[in-house]
Amino acid sequence: MFKKFNAEESVSSVSQVKSSVQRGLRNKLATAYPGIEPYVEEILPKKETLKVIKCKERIEIFQAGGELVCFAGRDGDAVPSLRILHKYPRSMPHQTVDKGAIKFILSGANIMCPGLTSPGATLDEDLGEGTLVAVMAEGKEHAIAIGRMALSGKQIRTTNKGVGIELVHYMGDGLWYTKPEY
Numbered sequence: 001m002f003k004k005f006n007a008e009e010s011v012s013s014v015s016q017v018k019s020s021v022q023r024g025l026r027n028k029l030a031t032a033y034p035g036i037e038p039y040v041e042e043i044l045p046k047k048e049t050l051k052v053i054k055c056k057e058r059i060e061i062f063q064a065g066g067e068l069v070c071f072a073g074r075d076g077d078a079v080p081s082l083r084i085l086h087k088y089p090r091s092m093p094h095q096t097v098d099k100g101a102i103k104f105i106l107s108g109a110n111i112m113c114p115g116l117t118s119p120g121a122t123l124d125e126d127l128g129e130g131t132l133v134a135v136m137a138e139g140k141e142h143a144i145a146i147g148r149m150a151l152s153g154k155q156i157r158t159t160n161k162g163v164g165i166e167l168v169h170y171m172g173d174g175l176w177y178t179k180p181e182y
Contacts, residue, residue, distance in 0.1 A: 003108045004176025012054045017020060017062075022050045025062060028078045029070065032132075036080065036091035043069055063180050071175065073077065073168070076130060082169055082176060085134055085143045087148045094134040094143065095153075095165065096122040102137050105145050106172050111165040125153035135165060145170035 017025075026044050032035040044050065053061040061071045066100050070080045084093075085092065097111060098120035105111060116123045120138040127133060129152045135145040147165035157166045169175055 001168055002173040002175040005178070007054075007174070007178045010057075010059075010174075012037065012056060013054045015050055015054075017050045017052050019046075021052075022046075025050070025078055029080065032064075032078065033080070033092050035093075035099055036088060039091065040090045043080075061175070061178075066180050068178060068180050071129055071169070078143060079132055079146060082143060082146060084169060085146070089134075090140060090144070092134040092143075093124065093127055093131060094136050095124060095127070095149075096120075096136040096138060099138045102140075102144065104138075105167065105170055107137065108162070108167065108170060108173065110163045110167055111145075111147060113151070113160045113162055113164040116156055116164045117160050119147075123157060125157055127153045129155070132168070133165065135167075135170075 022044060026040050048064045051063045053063060055061065058074045059071060062069050068081050069084055070076050070078050095116055097115045098118040101111060101115035114163060127149055129149055129151045133147055133149060134143040135147055137144050145167050146169045148169045149173050150163045150166050
């Protein structure tokens with residue numbers, strides 16, 4: 001989603017949001033990610049102004065307190081940014097990939113099933129298809145990407161072929177390097 005994102009070219013408008021939209025975003029994050037619920041007040045303080053940065057391709061990025069907090073794509077799901085995940089590491093469900101997959105993920109490649117089923121990886125088979133997950137790396141403390149499960153955890157284990165997680169946001173993409181100057 002943000003592989004070729006460039007803030008100078010992609011941003012079409014910036015505006016302050018109403019408090020009702022801010023409440024709705026807070027509720028959407030809390031219901032979609034129960035692990036983030038205790039931190040919602042820290043992430044989106046009531047007194048802080050929240051800005052929405054509207055971009056091409058129907059992407060909205062939300063900024064609060066000089067930090068890019070989350071974004072919403074075409075599907076409307078609010079997804080916390082990687083910087084927020086680094087502050088609150090276990091706020092999203094996660095999958096762990098083996099060390100061999102790290103360099104490919106950091107260059108923007110989707111995660112293949114063998115990278116999730118190899119000995120260094122841990123696969124949560126209870127997660128269903130379409131679930132947004134934080135992608136952790138073997139031996140690393142923080143998430144290196146956020147992706148959407150292309151297959152359920154059980155399907156990944158049985159097929160062990162093809163794309164297992166489609167990347168949405170990763171360290172080193174356009175959003176990662178975007179400076180919140182709005």
